[in-house]
Amino acid sequence: MPLNNYSLEERLVEPFRSIRWLAVTPLLKLFTFICLVLFLVFWWFERSMVFECWGGTLSRLTHLLELPWHVGIAQWPDPAHAYLAVPTLEIWIVPPSTWVWWSFVLGTGAVWMITGRLKQSFLPVRTAVRFLLMPLWITIVWFVVFPLKFNHTIEEWSRIYFLVSYGSVAILSIIWTFGVLWFPIPLFTKLLMSSLWIIYTLFGVPVLFFISCMLLNQTSLLLLPTFALGIVPLVQLGWFVAFYSIALSAGSKTR
Amino acid sequence: MNTFLLILSWYLYIFLTLLFIYFVRHFIFTLNRAFRSQGAMYLGIEDSRLPTVTIFVPAHNEEKVIADALNSLLKQDYPAHLYKIIPLNDRSTDRTKEIIDQFVLLHPGRIEAFHRNSGKAGKSAALKEACENIQTDIIIVFDADYIPAPKLLLNLVSPFVDPEVGSVMGRVVPLNSGRNLLTRILDLERSAGYQVDQQARMNMGLLPQYGGTVGGVRTQALKEIGGWDDSVLAEDTDVTMRMFLKGWMVVYQNFCECYEEVPENWQVRIKQVRRWARGHNQVFFKEIKNLLKYKQIRLIDKLDAILLLGIFMMGPLTFVGWGAAQVLYFAGYSKTSLLVSSLGAFIAFSSLGNFALFFEIGTAAFLDGYQKRIRLLPLGVLFFFVSMTTVARTFFGQLWDDYIMRKELTWDKTTRYRLTPMHRRKQ
Numbered sequence: 001m002p003l004n005n006y007s008l009e010e011r012l013v014e015p016f017r018s019i020r021w022l023a024v025t026p027l028l029k030l031f032t033f034i035c036l037v038l039f040l041v042f043w044w045f046e047r048s049m050v051f052e053c054w055g056g057t058l059s060r061l062t063h064l065l066e067l068p069w070h071v072g073i074a075q076w077p078d079p080a081h082a083y084l085a086v087p088t089l090e091i092w093i094v095p096p097s098t099w100v101w102w103s104f105v106l107g108t109g110a111v112w113m114i115t116g117r118l119k120q121s122f123l124p125v126r127t128a129v130r131f132l133l134m135p136l137w138i139t140i141v142w143f144v145v146f147p148l149k150f151n152h153t154i155e156e157w158s159r160i161y162f163l164v165s166y167g168s169v170a171i172l173s174i175i176w177t178f179g180v181l182w183f184p185i186p187l188f189t190k191l192l193m194s195s196l197w198i199i200y201t202l203f204g205v206p207v208l209f210f211i212s213c214m215l216l217n218q219t220s221l222l223l224l225p226t227f228a229l230g231i232v233p234l235v236q237l238g239w240f241v242a243f244y245s246i247a248l249s250a251g252s253k254t255r
Numbered sequence: 256m257n258t259f260l261l262i263l264s265w266y267l268y269i270f271l272t273l274l275f276i277y278f279v280r281h282f283i284f285t286l287n288r289a290f291r292s293q294g295a296m297y298l299g300i301e302d303s304r305l306p307t308v309t310i311f312v313p314a315h316n317e318e319k320v321i322a323d324a325l326n327s328l329l330k331q332d333y334p335a336h337l338y339k340i341i342p343l344n345d346r347s348t349d350r351t352k353e354i355i356d357q358f359v360l361l362h363p364g365r366i367e368a369f370h371r372n373s374g375k376a377g378k379s380a381a382l383k384e385a386c387e388n389i390q391t392d393i394i395i396v397f398d399a400d401y402i403p404a405p406k407l408l409l410n411l412v413s414p415f416v417d418p419e420v421g422s423v424m425g426r427v428v429p430l431n432s433g434r435n436l437l438t439r440i441l442d443l444e445r446s447a448g449y450q451v452d453q454q455a456r457m458n459m460g461l462l463p464q465y466g467g468t469v470g471g472v473r474t475q476a477l478k479e480i481g482g483w484d485d486s487v488l489a490e491d492t493d494v495t496m497r498m499f500l501k502g503w504m505v506v507y508q509n510f511c512e513c514y515e516e517v518p519e520n521w522q523v524r525i526k527q528v529r530r531w532a533r534g535h536n537q538v539f540f541k542e543i544k545n546l547l548k549y550k551q552i553r554l555i556d557k558l559d560a561i562l563l564l565g566i567f568m569m570g571p572l573t574f575v576g577w578g579a580a581q582v583l584y585f586a587g588y589s590k591t592s593l594l595v596s597s598l599g600a601f602i603a604f605s606s607l608g609n610f611a612l613f614f615e616i617g618t619a620a621f622l623d624g625y626q627k628r629i630r631l632l633p634l635g636v637l638f639f640f641v642s643m644t645t646v647a648r649t650f651f652g653q654l655w656d657d658y659i660m661r662k663e664l665t666w667d668k669t670t671r672y673r674l675t676p677m678h679r680r681k682q
Contacts, residue, residue, distance in 0.1 A: 123521040124637035131640045135581055142585045175614050178286060183621065225581050238633050241613050245632035248617045252626045 036177045043170050048085065050202070054162060055087035057206040062089075069213075074159050086166075087206075088158040089213055093221050101143060104222050108136050135225040154213060157224055165205045165236060172240050179244060185251030193247040200239055208235060260586055263579040270576040277569065280562055284455035285615045288622065293509060294458040297414040306392035306415060308338040308408065308471075311385060313378045317399035318350040320516070324399050325358050325366065331408040335365060338408065339391070342399075343381045344370045378467070379490035383483040386474075395471035400516045402430065403469070407511055411471055414506045421476035421503025422494065424453065425469035425511030434519050439631055440638055441517040441524070443616050450619040453507045461559045462499055463507035467491030468515070476503045487541065489534025492564070496542045499560060500549055525645050532567040532649040537657075539564045570646030 043050075051073075059071040074088040096104070112133055115126040176197065180190060212227050310328055314321050321342065328340050342355045355368045369385050386394065393415055397403060407425065414420045426449045432442035456463045465472070467490060477483070480497040487493045495505055518524040546560055613635055620629040 120521055123525075124641050127644050128637050128640040131644060135577070138578060138581050139585075142582070146585070175282075178289065179614055179617060182290065225584070229577055229581065234636050237613075238636050241617075241635065242633045244613075245617060245629045248621045248632075249626055249629040252621045252629060253624050 032177055032182065036174065039173060040170060043166075043173075047166065050166065051086055051162065053202050054206040057203050058087055058089055058210060061207070061210050068092075072155075074155065086159050086162040088155045089209070091154045091213060091217055093154060093217055096143075096220050096222050100220050100222070101140075104136070104220065105140055108133055108140065132226055132230040135229045136222065139222055139225055154216065154221075154224075157228060158209065158213075160228065161209050161232065162205075164233065165209075168233070168236060169201050169205075172237075176240075176244065180247045183248065183251055185247055189247055189250040193243045197240065197243050200243070204239065205236070208232070260583060263583055267576055267579050267583065270572055270579075273569070273572070277562065277566075280559070281452075281615050284459075285451055285618045287455040287458055288451045289618050291458060293454060297417070297506060297508060298510065300413040300416055305334060305337055305409075306412060307390075308333070308393045308395055308412060309389050309391040310338060310340045310395045310397060310408070311382060312340065312342040312397050312399055313345065313381050314342055314347060314351050314355075314399040315345045315376075316347045316349045316351060318347075318354060320400040321351055321354055322358075323402055324397060325355075327402045327404075328397065328408075329362060329365065330405055331403070332405040333408045333412075340366045341369050341385060342366070343385050344368065345376065345378075345381045346372055375485050377485065377488070379483045379487060379493075380485035382490065383485045386477065386482060389474060392474060393471050394474055394477065396468055397513070398468040398515065401468060402514045404513070407469075407513055410508060410511045411469070414508065415471075415473055417504070417506075419504045420473065420506050421498040421501075422465040422472045422505045423470050423511075424463060424465045424505065424507045425513055426450075426453075426507075426509050427466065427469055427515050428512050429517040430514040431516050431519065436631070436634070437521065437524060438517050438519055439628055440634060443620055443625070443628060443631065443635075444638075445517070446623050446625070447616040447619040449507075449509065450622055451615045454509045456559070457507040457509070461556060462495065462563060463505050464563065465491050465495045465498070465505050467494075469511065469513040472498075473503075476501070479503075487534060487537050488530055489538055492535050492538045493541070496538055496546070496560070496564065500542070500545055502551065521641070525641070528642060528645045529649045532570070532646045533653050535564070535567040536650060536653055539568060567646055568650065570643050571650040573643060574647045 055071055055073065062069045062071060070090040072088045072090055073085050112130060115129045118126045176194070180193060209232075212232060216223055216227065312321070312324055312328070317324075325340065325342065331338065342358075344352050344355055352368075352370060355366075355370075358366050359368050369381075371381055371384065374380060374384060382396070393412055395408065395411060411423055411425055414423045427445055429438060429442045429445055432438050453463045455461075470491075472494060476498060477494070480494070480501050480503075483490050484493050498505055518527055543561070543564065546557065546564070549557065613632055616635065617629060617632055620632075
């Protein structure tokens with residue numbers, strides 16, 4: 001068969017075909033398992049490399065958009081015992097005034113009611129929106145009861161965000177290894193999806209954080225718990241599942 | 256105030272530990288299915304002395320589907336004199352009674368009608384009443400929307416050759432999976448539930464669940480555990496637990512596939528989830544004490560059985576956990592509470608999302624060869640919201656109805672979508 005009749009994927013995979021048999025051997029399983037352990041060890045001891053990458057991305061984005069924000073490094077859980085030094089984004093966001101607070105009460109109520117008008121076929125959307133409004137309701141109720149307490153900041157949240165991202169990427173990498181690397185999926189797909197996942201891990205995570213900070217800056221800190229509890233963890237996971245499902249889809253054979 | 260916050264913080268850590276246990280459990284199940292061969296210890300058993308079987312088909316307003324079910328059951332590759340079909344017509348107001356009576360006339364001796372016009376409503380009550388005078392060795396139950404293949408009955412009955420087996424469960428496969436997005440996602444969810452969850456439990460010698468349809472029970476075992484309990488909504492979970500506590504084995508047969516209809520719209524789906532959650536929680540409160548006291552099993556079996564029973568409790572616990580984390584954060588009690596709860600949100604989706612870890616769904620779809628359909632997996636996030644909200648609301652509603660208002664349970668029937676023979680002719 002002339003080479004031109006091969007698909008792009010086949011042409012790329014062909015040089016590696018001789019080693020593809022390894023994909024199903026216990027030897028490769030052992031090898032990938034060792035790689036995973038090494039990765040996790042690296043992930044913990046060389047975490048500063050990843051944090052620097054995230055900090056660098058945040059810094060470049062801030063300069064690119066000429067925003068008056070500052071990217072710093074914070075130590076967690078306290079400066080005296082620095083277990084983790086994570087990047088933080090220092091932004092000045094005004095605590096909610098009475099006007100902002102009331103507009104949020106009305107806005108939350110309005111969105112809640114509008115979602116009630118959605119058709120039955122959009123029920124998941126309605127539920128999702130209302131689900132995400134719940135932290136906002138708790139926030140509003142909290143400030144009704146304790147109007148003077150407002151103790152959350154972007155800086156603090158950025159530490160939480162990057163720590164959660166760091167932990168979740170480690171957990172997802174375990175799943176990735178078992179679910180994608182070990183499955184009989186075309187090598188090209190494995191490489192492509194793994195590369196996309198690594199790129200997302202290194203650059204997508206800070207970009208997502210940056211976008212959420214832009215939104216908080218434009219609206220109010222009152223939305224922070226909604227982002228922290230609802231939107232961000234699920235968007236992170238959504239990205240991963242998207243790559244993962246495409247990889248599995250490529251390898252799945254009709255029964 | 257400080258004591259209250261302390262309690263909240265303890266709750267949060269215990270809740271996260273529980274979530275993590277579920278996460279690990281589902282992960283192990285998935286790895287088992289992905290990299291271990293499928294254990295099918297009752298495959299290809301041929302016994303010259305086949306047991307006598309009664310097939311129950313519970314039906315309440317099932318005019319659209321009952322004829323298909325009865326026709327399929329009549330064509331079973333099983334000696335006709337050894338099995339009898341009993342459609343349980345539970346006060347239907349449509350043409351169900353008429354259709355059943357026509358079948359009885361056409362197939363005398365093979366189909367025996369059981370019409371109920373009074374007594375407690377619901378599947379478990381109907382089964383309890385109908386089982387009173389059953390003399391056959393085995394009882395098999397099919398819901399009225401199921402279409403069993405000719406070999407199914409033989410395969411379902413074959414594990415009963417083992418005298419320790421008290422109950423057998425087959426696999427449910429959606430018939431209308433291509434209708435819309437909801438049915439496609441439900442198809443994936445069912446795939447995970449059976450291909451991975453049930454089969455992994457079978458492989459690992461844990462407790463698979465008898466699902467109340469496409470399955471059966473040994474009559475002797477059923478009598479020993481005291482028959483069907485008409486006070487519960489999830490008679491399947493109830494029977495599973497009581498069989499387990501009496502030392503009977505529950506077996507899952509992955510190759511015993513049978514087609515069913517899945518909900519095509521959200522209202523029906525929510526009703527279904529609500530019924531499952533309510534019934535499951537009821538059994539949890541009923542059996543948890545007995546399960547904790549039960550000593551004749553391995554610790555791992557007991558732990559898995561408790562986790563199986565408690566799965567629908569995790570929805571409301573998650574809601575309370577997120578609320579608690581936010582209050583703690585605002586109160587300045589613990590700066591890490593938001594971190595913990597964010598991770599909690601993440602793990603909750605991973606382990607409980609759409610009733611199965613996304614890894615579980617992905618692997619099941621991979622094993623089943625679903626190809627493009629696997630790409631719908633990210634939409635599980637939206638479905639997760641609906642499931643969690645429904646389960647949580649059901650739990651709080653249940654507490655109110657059962658323990659405060661003392662309301663009697665009602666059975667919500669699942670809507671059918673198939674066209675009746677008359678409608679088919681019109682088309």
